[in-house]
Amino acid sequence: MEAPLYSPKVVHDLLERYGMRPTKAFGQNFLIDGNILRMIVQAGEPAGTVFEVGPGLGVLTRELAASGLKVITLEKDERLRPVLEETLAGLENVQVVWGDALEYPWQDVPEGSVLIANLPYYISTAILTRIFESGRFKRATFLVQKEVAQRLVAPPGTDQYGFLSALTALHGKARIVKDVPKGAFYPAPDVTSSVVRVDLSGQKPPRSLLRLLEAGLAHRRKTLRNNLQSAGYPVQKIDEVLAALGISPTIRAEALSYAHWQGLHEALA
Ligand SMILES: C[S@@+](CC[C@H](N)C(=O)[O-])C[C@H]1O[C@@H](n2cnc3c(N)ncnc32)[C@H](O)[C@@H]1O
Numbered sequence: 001m002e003a004p005l006y007s008p009k010v011v012h013d014l015l016e017r018y019g020m021r022p023t024k025a026f027g028q029n030f031l032i033d034g035n036i037l038r039m040i041v042q043a044g045e046p047a048g049t050v051f052e053v054g055p056g057l058g059v060l061t062r063e064l065a066a067s068g069l070k071v072i073t074l075e076k077d078e079r080l081r082p083v084l085e086e087t088l089a090g091l092e093n094v095q096v097v098w099g100d101a102l103e104y105p106w107q108d109v110p111e112g113s114v115l116i117a118n119l120p121y122y123i124s125t126a127i128l129t130r131i132f133e134s135g136r137f138k139r140a141t142f143l144v145q146k147e148v149a150q151r152l153v154a155p156p157g158t159d160q161y162g163f164l165s166a167l168t169a170l171h172g173k174a175r176i177v178k179d180v181p182k183g184a185f186y187p188a189p190d191v192t193s194s195v196v197r198v199d200l201s202g203q204k205p206p207r208s209l210l211r212l213l214e215a216g217l218a219h220r221r222k223t224l225r226n227n228l229q230s231a232g233y234p235v236q237k238i239d240e241v242l243a244a245l246g247i248s249p250t251i252r253a254e255a256l257s258y259a260h261w262q263g264l265h266e267a268l269a
Helices: 008-017 034-044 059-065 078-087 121-134 146-153 163-171 207-216 224-230 235-245 258-268
Strands: 050-053 071-075 094-098 113-118 137-145 172-180 193-200
Touching (some): 008 078, 034 137, 034 193, 050 059, 059 071, 059 078, 059 094, 059 113, 078 094, 121 137, 121 146, 121 163, 137 146, 137 172, 146 163, 146 172, 146 193, 163 172, 163 193, 163 207, 207 224, 207 258, 224 235
Parallel strands (some): 050 071, 050 113, 071 094, 113 137
Antiparallel strands (some): 137 193, 172 193
16 A cells, blocks of 8 residues: 555655655644544634635645545645645645735635645734634634643633734634644644634724723833823723723733723723
């Protein structure tokens, strides 16, 4: 029986045959563990149109294509063209889009799309922000650094909580499916990774609420009052609103519940 595409030997042979070195600048850590690969697909429940960012050698893309659904995969590294022509040959339901995933018109994808990806870590937050804010995805399941995964799921008041946690909570519900050791990739990354699934509500929170949270959570060591003041809100108005809502002016922004943020948003509008 032929070795599967994800086997370390096949990955090494492919890279050698095409004279390709994985590039750190592109966040290239290719999956070489079949169990993890299947687990991501299972957790991601392919449905509708399936999007992938960064097919790399096509390992995960092939697993996604096995669903029979339309798979659109976006790759920036042109060196991978001949590799993907070989590894995705004959897969009629796969479309490779060449270019920067950050420039892709995410707001135009079909409603109810699904993202399943081993994300290039250097742009994971920027990509997720675009996916969440598009309002077009019903879920996103992806590999990111464990530290980012912890921020995605962190509730208010915890050490990892920050704007990314708030952004995620306002768009849906996130959970860590499983941690993935460095050895599941070639080359091995410097840190442990995690598979995260976010079930998205499809609702778009008001931009002004997101901007308020961004401003409020900008500096962890500052109080909410100071952060809002730095963001340009008049201090008298801030004090008035905090008093009316019964929020202490010395509270740190990361301790504020979402109900309080909503109240603050309405009162400052
Ligand atoms: C972590 S690798 C994942 C590769 C493959 N899916 C796997 O699991 O083995 C990330 C992939 O994203 C690609 N990539 C990096 N930056 C990108 C960008 N801005 N837009 C699209 N793809 C990008 C890299 O070239 C690489 O193929």
